Amino acid sequence: MSVPIPSRRALSAALIAAALALPVQLMAHGDVAPQPMNTEALPDVGEDWLTENPYRAEAAGDEVWLTAVKIGDSGYNQNCARCHGLGAVSGGLAPDLRFLEAEEYGDEWYIERFRHGYTQDGVTKMPGFEEVLDQKAAWAIRTYVETRPEDGALDDHTARLTEIRDQLAAGDGDTTAIAAELTQIAGNVATASGAPKADSTVSRAAEILALAPDNRKGASELLTIGLSAAH
Template sequence: MLDVRTRRLLAALTMAGLIAPVQLWAHGDVAPQPVNTDALPEVGEDWLTENPYRADKAGEEVWAKAVQIGDSGFNQNCARCHGLGAVSGGLAPDLRYLEANESGDEWFVERFQHGFTQNGTTKMPAFGEVLGQKAGWAIRTYIETRPEDGALDAHSARLHAIRDELMKGEGDEAAIKAELSEIASQVATASGAPVADSAVSRAAAALTSDPASFKHAAEVLTIGLSAAE
């Protein structure tokens, strides 16, 4: 049975029209789903012990692309057990709290590459040979940027007001974008990573001078706020 937070997120996704109901159950299919990592730099054949796609190593552009690819890879292959958006419903560890350092990386890559078996029962399948190292580190990058629980609480009232303003197509694009970016910079990750990939940062990125972007940014905020409640 899905937990309350996951049900709210699914409902928000459907209401926003960003995902069709039939697609909701594609997350975490038993058969591993391929992850296209062509846009990411090569990392060699030998498995690394530290995430190569962090911004301080690979640059902001590579980091952002890794988050995007990791988002898709995680929600297609890992969410069935670890929860949509990496918010665990209790069936498996909440990977958001795996520290964004070499120790956390080593734990992650061991599980991703080889899986985990306990008392003869496979608790997690091995994804290393199936998805490859680049996909693994992209998923790791996405996971460590997830906001901690309650990260939006202090800004909830203002974000609802901004969302409503955007839905009406009102407000100054540059001013709203700047305010969203400022709020996004204050959103803490559960892993201790310096930058969170949150609904606020995504809404800020979606907002442009195109009037149609106002509604899209509002929908992104709606999903994030619904999941946080």
């Protein structure tokens, strides 16, 4: 008898529900003070809280999207990683936010938790951030999280990325051509959330070479990090 494969929505809901059922002491945030985020580079989104991410590339453009990812990266790792895991990869003690769908359904769940937190049996498992971080910060973090690559996203490209990494480390190759190839590979990296664009070490290495073609070392080091994380 075949077993039906759950939809992405059902899977993400199940993972989040299971994590929320963990013992309180495992998920408590403790006394870590929220860290401020500089969101001046992002366009304003108004005073009323939105229910859909305004910084996705298809709505705001690639430049705004990339800015939101970078600001969200810093904000997430300062304010959220302690419980939800570095790079949004949960260790199992809190919901793995990478699987929260990159559509309005997932946005509504996210922004509700961001603003008001989560309490169970009178105990706060997650504090609300509405009073300490603004809406632009909230959606920047959301943008970063939803662009995390899925597990194994680089597996099909490991051999070629290793060759490129070694070529860059040796100071060889046409960096313009290498940047173009890395951009092409980055476009095929799938996200865990279903978002159409992933922010990965591959895309960031391509960006480094596009902005500073002589920075082979920086691009090589980023690829090394990505390849190490893939194993």
